[in-house]
Amino acid sequence: MQKTLTEMAIKFCCFSQEPVDDVDSWGESIENLLSCKAGQIAFQEFLKSEYSEENILFWLACEEYKKVTSVPEMISMANKIYAEFVETESPRQVNIDSGTRTNITNNISEPNLNSFDTAQKMIFSLMARDCYPRFLKSDIYQAILQNRGKR
Template sequence: MNGLSAFYTFLKTEFSEENLEFWLACEDYKKTRSKSKLVSKANRIFEEFIQNEAPREVNIDHETRELTRKNLTGATSACFDEAQAKTRTLMEKDSYPRFLKSTSYRKMTEQASSHGTSKQSHT
């Protein structure tokens, strides 16, 4: 299991995986080159994560939500930057430190270090 999937699994136990899903959706969105795809992806991301009562609504303030709604009219690769930054900060200051203290993280690092030791002894 890699670090990203371990963190995602941890977020699911806290019922906050939508933050990482949104962040990853934004990263994918920024790589989109087609203008028509940008528009459809932007609307899908907004409906899924940003609008009030969205199925996987992220925890952002009203001002950021409204700014993002306005940004949709342009549908540039940067229209989610502010909302994405807010969710990243939330994960950095809240979820990620808890993840680093979690049992699942400790187990993952123990496995990684034991695999690293066993590989080194074979050389």
């Protein structure tokens, strides 16, 4: 498995369409990591290896949801996010408290741009304190750091 992650990191660095010049800044904060498309992809690959990819997918879906401008699109997207990540037994159910889950469930019929804010903050906090420190020590991040100048 270790070799696979390293190979994946090298492939990511060599074939990524996104600039990875700011790899060093990823280690400064999770915000820096998530503000960069390449960082999001690398973190997602790491989370996939830990079987917790739903966290970043939910966070990214919430970020896209906040950009919605029409009510029909908001309703459609809110229902997709709910069905995929929030609803009990959903395929990629995120780990949020029951009160937050119930609140979203009760209000999903009339969503607004803030419908998922509390849940998104919970998942961000979980990633920041739990997954992110492990990512920084991971073979994938270390391989990306080592290979960043070899393109």
